[in-house]
Amino acid sequence: GAGVSQSPRYKVAKRGQDVALRCDPISGHVSLFWYQQALGQGPEFLTYFQNEAQLDKSGLPSDRFFAERPEGSVSTLKIQRTQQEDSAVYLCASSYTGFAEAFFGQGTRLTVV
Amino acid sequence: GQQVMQIPQYQHVQEGEDFTTYCNSSTTLSNIQWYKQRPGGHPVFLIQLVKSGEVKKQKRLTFQFGEAKKNSSLHITATQTTDVGTYFCAATNFGNEKLTFGTGTRLTIIP
Numbered sequence: 223g224a225g226v227s228q229s230p231r232y233k234v235a236k237r238g239q240d241v242a243l244r245c246d247p248i249s250g251h252v253s254l255f256w257y258q259q260a261l262g263q264g265p266e267f268l269t270y271f272q273n274e275a276q277l278d279k280s281g282l283p284s285d286r287f288f289a290e291r292p293e294g295s296v297s298t299l300k301i302q303r304t305q306q307e308d309s310a311v312y313l314c315a316s317s318y319t320g321f322a323e324a325f326f327g328q329g330t331r332l333t334v335v
Numbered sequence: 336g337q338q339v340m341q342i343p344q345y346q347h348v349q350e351g352e353d354f355t356t357y358c359n360s361s362t363t364l365s366n367i368q369w370y371k372q373r374p375g376g377h378p379v380f381l382i383q384l385v386k387s388g389e390v391k392k393q394k395r396l397t398f399q400f401g402e403a404k405k406n407s408s409l410h411i412t413a414t415q416t417t418d419v420g421t422y423f424c425a426a427t428n429f430g431n432e433k434l435t436f437g438t439g440t441r442l443t444i445i446p
Contacts, residue, residue, distance in 0.1 A: 280433075
């Protein structure tokens with residue numbers, strides 16, 4: 223595809239429900255990043271992958287958050303037992319290599335009710 | 336962990352006035368990138384600075400990387416309504432691809 227694609231664009235989850243957010247990076251991009259952006263705040267780093275290897279997951283808020291990229295392309299961010307504080311926009315970005323410009327998807331807006 | 340601070344948090348300017356946002360880090364940075372995020376949109380890459388003291392220009396935008404590679408600035412000359420949005424710096428440390436975003440400066444333009 224022409225850009226980074228994220229789905230769904232919007233997700234409403236009941237508190238306690240599990241959710242899965244998908245990211246399709248630009249073809250050939252080695253690095254993939256997940257960010258969480260609360261309203262009026264900057265993107266907060268969650269985790270990043272180099273191909274299928276998860277090199278840094280220091281930003282994941284709790285063990286309820288899990289990310290994978292099993293074949294080095296599509297990535298999924300899973301949140302178990304969602305809480306209201308998980309409500310935010312989740313942004314995915316990919317880059318050709320590390321330290322190169324990052325291309326962002328449109329994000330998934332998660333609302334936990 | 337690495338923290339990247341930006342000032343000011345908000346800036347309101349009359350159309351045609353200049354605008355500057357500053358980005359500061361307590362650690363030496365490998366490189367710094369600047370992004371623009373329009374209201375309701377996603378961050379869009381503007382530029383990357385790598386070298387100490389580097390200055391780059393894009394039309395009315397001028398980007399600088401400090402000599403010590405701990406700070407950076409973005410200056411917009413003669414702002415236009417299309418410049419509205421939040422400007423973020425984002426930085427990486429040596430040997431680590433983790434891209435850390437600054438707190439952002441939200442620019443609004445008074446026509």
